Amino acid sequence: MKILQSILLLLLSAPQIMPAPPIRQDLQMTYDYGTDNFEETIFGQDLDKYMDGKNTKGNESTTIPYEKSLQLQRDESITTSPSKKENEEMPTCLLCVCLLGSVYCEEVDIDAVPPLPKESAYLYARFNKIKKLTAKDFSDIPNLRRLDFTGNMIKDIEDNTFSKLTLLEELSLAENQLLKLPVLPPKLTLFNAKFNKIKSRGIKANTFKKLSNLTFLYLDHNALESVPLNLPESLRVIHLQFNNITSVTDDTFCKANDTRYIRDHIEEIRLEGNPIILGKYPNSFICLKRLPIGSYF
Numbered sequence: 001m002k003i004l005q006s007i008l009l010l011l012l013s014a015p016q017i018m019p020a021p022p023i024r025q026d027l028q029m030t031y032d033y034g035t036d037n038f039e040e041t042i043f044g045q046d047l048d049k050y051m052d053g054k055n056t057k058g059n060e061s062t063t064i065p066y067e068k069s070l071q072l073q074r075d076e077s078i079t080t081s082p083s084k085k086e087n088e089e090m091p092t093c094l095l096c097v098c099l100l101g102s103v104y105c106e107e108v109d110i111d112a113v114p115p116l117p118k119e120s121a122y123l124y125a126r127f128n129k130i131k132k133l134t135a136k137d138f139s140d141i142p143n144l145r146r147l148d149f150t151g152n153m154i155k156d157i158e159d160n161t162f163s164k165l166t167l168l169e170e171l172s173l174a175e176n177q178l179l180k181l182p183v184l185p186p187k188l189t190l191f192n193a194k195f196n197k198i199k200s201r202g203i204k205a206n207t208f209k210k211l212s213n214l215t216f217l218y219l220d221h222n223a224l225e226s227v228p229l230n231l232p233e234s235l236r237v238i239h240l241q242f243n244n245i246t247s248v249t250d251d252t253f254c255k256a257n258d259t260r261y262i263r264d265h266i267e268e269i270r271l272e273g274n275p276i277i278l279g280k281y282p283n284s285f286i287c288l289k290r291l292p293i294g295s296y297f
Contacts, residue, residue, distance in 0.1 A: 092116060101143075113137035120144060127151035133182075135160045146170040150192075157182040174218070181207055192218040194239065200225045208232055219243070220270065227252045236265050241293075242273035247281070254287035263287045270294070 092098070092114040096105035102122040105114060111129040121143050130152040138144060144165050154176040161182055162168060168185040172192040180202030184191060188211050198219065208214060209230035216237045219228070224243040231238070231253070248271075250256035253263060271278060271294035278285075279296035 116141050122146045124148045125152070129153055131155055133157045133161050135163070137161065138165055141165075142167070144168050148172040149176065150174045152176050154178060159183050169213075178202075183207070184211060186210060187213055189213050190216040192216075193222070194218045195221045198222040198224065200228075203228050205229045215265075220273075233263070234265060237268045238266065239268075239270045240274070241270040245271065245274040245276050247276060248278075248284045249281075250283050252284055254284065256283075259286070261287050262289070264289070266290070268293070 092103065092105070095108055095110070096103050096114065098104075098117060098120075101119055103116055103120050103124070105123070105125045105128065107127045109129055110125070111131060113123075113125065113130065113133065116123060116138075118140055120141050122145060126148055127150070130149060131154060133149070133154060133156075135158050138161065142164060145167050146169060148170075150172050151174070154173060155178065157173075157178070159182050162171070162185045163183060165185045167187060169187055170190040171184070171188060172190075173196070174192045175195040176193075178193060178196040178198055180198060181193065181204075184207060191211075191214065199222075203224075207230075208217070208228060209232065211232050212234055214232050214234050217231070217235055218237075218239045220239040220241045220243070222243050224240065224245055226245055227240060227248055253266070253269070255261045266288060267290065269288070269290075269292035271292045274294065276294065277296065278292060278294045285291055
């Protein structure tokens, strides 16, 4: 009887023992889930290390990134906010090309000189629609050395436009609609105003007198009735072809009262295309090493 009771007790207790394997499976799932969270925590900490360059504790990972995000936004608002001067310059350097002190604004249809970076030394604004140059255009750009406005629509230039450009060496106003010349800066070595509408009365008597460094002068294809006065000794090349020049005098290139005077630097004078017979004025060229190019018959 005791044996039967023992067997029954074993049978009754068997269902309670069988579910043991599922319990172990649940424990394994819990372990796997805990492992995933652990990897995410490590990744979050590594990201924090990348952001701030130092270790971050697990309990800080939920608050510090948010604070850093706000701080980053504040820093960006401070460091990337351009100054007023930069705001004025940025549109120019987006429309044009700014490179190592040179600004290239060629064929971009601008109708006025754009605001330039203060360090600009060279401006190329060829083939645009600029109609006027003023002193304000260059008032804050003292380091300019070369200006090229070839192929615009310039009719008027204020007299003091270039007065503060003491370093300017080359100025091109070719292919515009000028009737007269402004005051030119003292260190100019090249001046090009060909293909305009300039008449002799549009050039003051002392316009070129003090330009002791002027080497190249291009005034061809204008409406000049005479050769400009007081041309500096430094000139090597003078282009005056295709104007309305009708005569020259003994003082145009030489000195009438000094027969020993020799103009050493001049290498080329062009006067062709003018209503003048150069052969009629032989004494006008005795100081030159080379005769001007033009008609002698």
